[in-house]
Amino acid sequence: MLDKLSNALKSSMKKFISSIFLDEKTLNQFVNEIQRALLQSDVSVDLVFKISENIKKRAHEEIGKGEVAKEYIVKIVYEELVKILGEEGYKIEITKKPFKILLIGLFGNGKTTTAAKIAKFFKKRGNKVCLLALDTFRPAAYEQLTQLGKQISVPVFGDKSKKNPVDVIKEFENEIKKYDVIIADSSGRDALKEDMIEEITAVRDKLKPDEILLVQGADIGQGAKEQATAFKKALNISGVILTKMDGTAKGGGAITACAIAGAPIKFIGVGERIDDLEEFEPKRFVSRLLGMGDIETLLEKAKEIAKEKAPDKEMEKRLMSGKFNLLDFKAQLEAMSKMGPLSKVIDMIPGMGMAGIPKDMLNVQQEKLKIFKIMMDSMTQEELENPDIIKSSRIERIARGSGREPSEVRELLKQYNQIKKLMKGLKGKDIQKMAKRFGKGGMKFPF
16 A cells, blocks of 8 residues: 555654764755655646654754754654555444445445445444445446346345336335445446436435545545535545555555545545455554554454354364464464455564565565465365474375465465464463453554
8 A cells, every 4th residue: 555655654764763973964865755656656746745854843943942853753744644645544433223324426436346345344433334335327338237246145235127226216215224234326427427416416315424524545645626616516425445545656645635625535446356445544544654553443453253154162262371283374374364464464563564565575475375275275174283293204194185385385384383482471461461451452553
């Protein structure tokens, strides 16, 4: 997510913090590098200079009081970026039932896919959710939404024989009232035209949505301001969902443009998977961008995964007593894979984002985790429960059964033994202390 901007900012911060002196020249050089990074990410020139001036002004005020740590200047950068993006963010609270969310937007921004992502988001939070197919303009929209609904086990209400979306609402009016959250996918166009405005206005008046969210791609950069302003004027949108945040250099421009336009960003799409949708929280977002981590989001993801399956009491007992076998190791790998790409998980761990681990290396490690799982699938239950019995002949058999090399099986066992040793050192009260500390939540600023 915004890799180029993030890497440039992290590089500038590391260089600044490691500098010997904190003087006018060092500060100016640091601010100039931040300016360059933001401009390359398509953030508007006026906004970049406003951020720069605020950083310099606050830094001079602190330096004027006496010697100040360079880390404090970095903290000022963090706070100024958060301020521009809306500080606290704008969460959608389900204040009534049914709670109706209407998605609008132009073609090519992933509106239908985003409808399924939001449905999954609210379903994971314990709501009874349904999807309403109101895109009667695009022929394949109904089938696409139906397939996505099946993937996440969410019902889809629609009628592809109807050409007027208002008629679809009337047909299923009584059915959708039974749900906590209704996500309505509307028709798009190539541009904001009069016929689209008329159609969405009629849908809005009939559906009476609690939120009207504009879905737009982050790849339009500063153009997001003009588009968000036009949709706000025409249809009174309550917020924006930015998609394609994982594959564009213009995401910084789109985010700041929406903030300037007064159209709060409610969600950002950070990948192609159904789970790759996050509430936009400026503090967490900037913290990750600057390599300071995002432990809150990491913990939330872990809790969501834990909810998906009943707790394994036997595994908990083994971990608490310092025991650990390959079944436990396999379960941990499967849980980790559900959290998304390793590079994203690493970025959420405080300090790790600044470590500068090459993405290629993380991709190699991600592939290794998949291979480890394949090899463990070729093991017997006895071997998984008691890895000490895995000697040469068993290693050969496991390698053949998984289509891998014996050296790779030995590497798996080596990794397992290292983790097992670590778990022994953290058994009992130590694990409980760690769990308690992390369970408190609340990201602390690292400086």
